[in-house]
Amino acid sequence: xxxxxxxxxxxxxxxxxxxxxxxxxxxxxxxxxxxxxxxxxxxxxxxxxxxxxxxxxxxxxxxxxxxxxxxxxxxxxxxxxxxxxxxxxxxxxxxxxxxxxxxxxxxxxxxxxxxxxxxxxxxxxxxxxxxxxxxxxxxxxxxxxxxxxxxxxxxxxxx
Numbered sequence: 001x002x003x004x005x006x007x008x009x010x011x012x013x014x015x016x017x018x019x020x021x022x023x024x025x026x027x028x029x030x031x032x033x034x035x036x037x038x039x040x041x042x043x044x045x046x047x048x049x050x051x052x053x054x055x056x057x058x059x060x061x062x063x064x065x066x067x068x069x070x071x072x073x074x075x076x077x078x079x080x081x082x083x084x085x086x087x088x089x090x091x092x093x094x095x096x097x098x099x100x101x102x103x104x105x106x107x108x109x110x111x112x113x114x115x116x117x118x119x120x121x122x123x124x125x126x127x128x129x130x131x132x133x134x135x136x137x138x139x140x141x142x143x144x145x146x147x148x149x150x151x152x153x154x155x156x157x158x159x
Contacts, residue, residue, distance in 0.1 A: 026108070
């Protein structure tokens with residue numbers, strides 16, 4: 001059964017709010033670094049920062065495909081996992097909200113790495129690189145109407 005996607009757009013308000021809040025926290029981190037930068041910096045020796053920065057880059061590189069895999073698995077589970085009690089659209093809305101929250105939280109962690117690097121004495125370049133990667137990830141894993149529509153269709157056909 002084909003579902004009209006137009007009425008479903010309203011269901012994506014909360015996923016967009018979650019993304020907006022997490023995106024705002026990234027900009028709050030950057031603003032905090034510029035406003036209170038001298039007061040919050042705890043300078044570590046360069047060799048220690050290099051090790052931490054390298055570890056954070058590896059984690060960031062691994063986080064993107066891992067987030068994509070987790071999101072793919074969650075989307076498939078959203079479509080196939082049995083449900084009880086709630087109507088199909090409500091169940092799809094709840095499941096998709098969790099999927100978006102998990103994706104955005106994983107990607108948000110990359111932006112936090114930049115904040116941490118700045119606090120331990122690294123330059124603003126690291127702050128901007130990690131924040132930029134997080135913003136890119138939030139764009140890639142943003143709420144999408146076609147994903148949500150497929151979940152609603154699958155759950156509607158299941159009933």
